[in-house]
Structure formats: C-alpha cells, structure tokens
Amino acid sequence: MNNMTHYMELLAQNQPWNLIIFMAIPVICAETLAITELMILFKRNFTGTARKINKITGIFAGFYFLGIFIYLFINAVMPLTTTGGWRGIADVIAVGFYLLGVVPLLGISLLELGLISANKNETDKLKLHAIFVGIFLVVAHIAMIFGMLNPELMSIGTDMPM
Template identity: 55%
Template sequence: MNEKTSPTRRSSLIFAAIATVVAVAWALLSHDRTTGAAMAMPMTHYMELLSVQQPWNLLLFMAVPVVLAETLAITELVILLNRNAPAWVHSLSRWAGLVAGPVMIGITVHLLIHAVGPLTSKGLWRGPADVIAVLAYLLGAIPMVGITLVETGLLGRDDHARRRLHVTFVAIFLVVAHIAMIFGMLDPAVMGHEAQPMQHSPSAPASTPMDHSGHHMP
C-alpha cells in the first residue's frame, strides 16, 4: 500500500466501521419487521418476509441487497473490460462495496433475532425449502462483508488479488441469492411440509391467532 492510497484505505475502513455500527444498532433497536398480515397461501418464511409490511420489507430485504450486488457486478465488468474506465465507475463500485457489508450485517442480525431464533426454538420451520431459502439468504452476508473488507484494504495483498476477491465475492453472492429466491418461491409442501391448521407467531403474544393457512411470518 503506497502513501497515496493509504489515506483512502483508512477513510474507507473508518466509513465501513461506522456504517456497520449503525446497521447493527438498527438491527437491535428497530421494531420487528418480520411480522404482519401475510397472504392466505402456502409460502416459505422468505416469501412471507417480503410480503408483509409492504413496500418497506421488499425494499429493505430484497431491493437494497440486489441493487448493491448488481451495481457491483456491472461496475466490475466495466472495469475488467475497460482499463480506462471513468473515475465515477471506480467510485461507484467502491462505495457500493463499502455499504454492502454493513447493510447485510444489519439485516442478518435483525433476522437472527426476530426470525431464525424464534423459528428454531419453537420448531416452526416449514420444511427443507424454508430452511434452505432462509439459510441461503443469510449466507449472502458473507461475500458482502468480504467485499467491504476488500474495499477497506483488509483483504487482498495487491490490486490484482483484491480484484480477484472482489469478483469472487460478487459471484458467490449472486449464487446464494438465487438459491434463496428459488427455494423461497417454492411451495413448502413440495418438499414435504404439512401445514398446521393453527400456529402462533413466535414474536407475537400467544393470544394472537394465526390465519388458518398456518402461514404467518414470525
């Protein structure tokens, strides 16, 4: 790392650290975003998460991560295909990478507290498709955090190594995100889940009735 790039790396690291603290604070202090009125049809918790508290959950849990990933993928292609790519392309890629990790950390912490924990402790998973969809979604945080670490200079020995890691992490995120989408859109019954006639949301009072389809986001 030369003297010219050192201040940039340092400022990137500071920004990423602050953004991560803010994201985790939101995850811990925000009201439970996994509850709400869901459609009366069989669905995984992944799909139910996106369908409740519209349009905010769709924007927060789907649009933001996907837009960040696609921004990273597109700018990466431009940079790889054009060594003289405009400075704004490099800047856009860098800032998207710095934001991606903290965003996914915040989302992951929130879902672990309000969804994964209650679902696991109360045995409310809706079969293998449900588990695969949610697990794949949460695994997307790993490559996103990796991208942020690359942008802060904590990963990668040189520019070539950092570029390789950057591309690899983007590819991994796109793979796990699509796995989450595919299994998340699947009817849980296809993989053997039998819906119960009545359940209670793990994060709601026991007196709150579920709809008769038994599909309500915890």
C-alpha cells in the same frame, strides 16, 4: 402447513417496506457491483468513476447486509428454530442461503476497507472482489428459488401433486 416460505412471507408483509429493505436494496447493490465490476475488468481503470461507485457500494452493501443478518437471525432464525416453526427444508434453505449472503458482501466491505488482502495488488484484489460478487449472486439466487417454492412440495409425508 402454510404454503409460503418465511422468505416470501417476509417480503410480502409490510408492503412495500419489507420488499425494499430485504430485497430491493441488496439486489440493487449486487447489480451495481456486478455492472461496475465488469466495467473495471474490461477497462482496467482502477481510479475511474465505475471504481468509485463500486467501492462505495461494496462498503455500504456489506455493512447493510450485516445489519439485515443480525436482525433476521435474532428475530426470525432463533425463534423459528427454538419453536420448531420452520415450514420444511425449502424454508430452511431459502432463509439460510439468503443469510449466507452476508459472507461475500461483508467480504467485499472488508476488502474495500483494506482489512483483508491489504498486501495484494489491484488485479488480485479485483479477482477476489469478483469472486465475492459471484458467490453473492449464487447464494441469493438459491434463496430466491427455494423461497418461491411451496414448502409443502419438499416436506416429508405430504403427497406431491403431479
């Protein structure tokens, strides 16, 4: 068995491009959203520069990650599933939680475009926006933690070193 999850293998291949495309851009977007979200929450300025950056980043991040989701689902998840190529539960959790990031990020995009919660006031939209940011941070960190594990540690039938 390979001692690296497919998550880490993806980031390690084609340096530095895969790292930039699959990790740096989504993380920079998430950090930008989190920081500007805090600025908006503290200042309650719904029209300032932080809000504009937050809105543009939110729309971009959701559709960017949707592209990543579609690409990886077709080129990684489907082939790994049909050929039995997964490297254990840690591998599945890492890739699965990484791909789950599409839900909150696309939610932010749809919220920013007025396609969901259009009838809510700015405070309610900001609450939902912050919830989406929080969910993305949680699923991304779960993906990173399990992605960095040696998948053999969670495989059934292997001895775990003490």
